[in-house]
Amino acid sequence: MAPLFEKRHLQDVSDRHPGAMRYGVWERRKITGLLLFGFAMLAFGLFEAEFNFIRFYAGLFRLGEFSMLMMPPRAGDMFLVYLSALGETLSIALLGTMIGAFLALPFSVLASRNVLPAWATRFLLRRSFDTIRGVDTLIWALIWIGVVGLGPFAGVLAIATSDFGTFGKLFAEAIEAVDPRPVEGIRSTGGTAAQEFRYGALPQALPVIAGQVLYYFESNTRSATIIGIVGAGGIGLHLSEQIRTLEWQHVSFIVGMVLVVVALIDYGSSQLRRMIIGAKPV
């Protein structure tokens, strides 16, 4: 029996009815090519990283051993020390997020198209935000340690710096996304540019901004748990020390504490977010 249609007719059909085919033959080939390239890169990456199954299984076996040794979690007489370090971590996250947000707000206003149509400032500010964001929080922590010395203060500044880059971009996007009609309404009644921004744009942007700040506070608690590894305060120092000295029960205890606190903050901030912006998810 002859086939219903042959492969070469496919090109004909897609040429004659371009709208009926969701993507043409060429696009399909491009996607296939991309996927093949992706898998080839994956294989190459694994090869370059000296990935092999003997090493992998030996490692998994050791991981299994570690997790046996982790049970039950135990803090010994270090419980209060860990608790205070965890408080320090939370404080670093809170202060860092807030400082970053307050510093970013004025700059993000200048970087949004609908407030300041000037092209040069916007370009310059956006690139600066990108540059700051391109550097990981841990690297910023290293740099700030060089400036203010070891301790939680460097951690606060590191979180504030990297958040400044993130918030600058996000706030500017939130301000650009406001509905122009209220702004025009205020302009039509003779409002100044400042009034246009204060009463037209800001009431729309502020709930979005507050939601983002809350979300980043949550994610910064996670970042703040690790900046201690380079000496910038918080529970990270204890965590890395306990891992390096193979005190697995302490490790699981600290990780458990962090998980509980992050879950609590997650819950609290999603409640707050709902209060601020209504039932809409961010």
Next chain:
Amino acid sequence: MSLTLYSLPDRQLAPLLDAYRHARAARRVRTVFWAAIFLASIAVAAWWVRFDPLLLWEKIGAFTSYFGRLFTLDNGQPVWTDPADWFWGFGKWLRLIGETLLIAYTGTALGALFAFAICFSAASNLSGPMTRWAARRFLEFCRTVPTVVFALVFVLAFGLGPMAGLLALTVHTLGALGKLYTETVENIDMKPVEGLQSTGGGKIQTIAYAVLPQAWSGFATNTLLRMEINFREASVMGFVGAGGIGEQLLSSVRKFYYSDVSALLAMIIGTVFVLDMLTSRLLRFLNRVG
């Protein structure tokens, strides 16, 4: 032409105005209450970390001079006077950037594959309560433990080097992408799924012909955005000995090779820019065909 404003007689207006004032006052009390809580928590936090604005003020000079030193060569000249000396280790550093990129890519790809495998079990519209609960807790664990912590542990288990870094990235990516994929799958239109099930389609057939055509562009977008994040994470994997450019960066900072630090940072930032450009191009292409 005269304009007349009609208003209620005072006797009827008074209770309304009163109610309005009441509502305003209640609102104000609530605002003050939350502001007080907020300020108090800030104060507690500042006390806890011994936050000292005066110290910052004192050290702000140190900050600028630190940056000045970052951009000064050993011979005292600014770095841009002699780019060849600034980037003296370019070949070696480029190889390290390449290794970092590979760690980031491999971690993202493996994490995405695992997330793909697990997301259908975590989606509320496709799986039962028991499987869903287990899958969600697993994903939560994977994304809540920071990548660097996984890297610290994996370096002990798998030995120093990029393999530990890429496995750490894989686990974290699995958690983060797994959640986003699950949300994508939960937002699909269920009618095609019901159609396939009504004709007797199995689980895999349903996913392949009813779920994936709707979900894949969401998957692709999230994966590409994750790639950029993972490159930044991979750039610090070396801090704990898990491969990539981080080790070089850490040792340059610790040994006060200032111009090396700025050169390495410039290369990292440059790579992030290029990556950003490539991903947004790819995203545009995918949006066009999807």
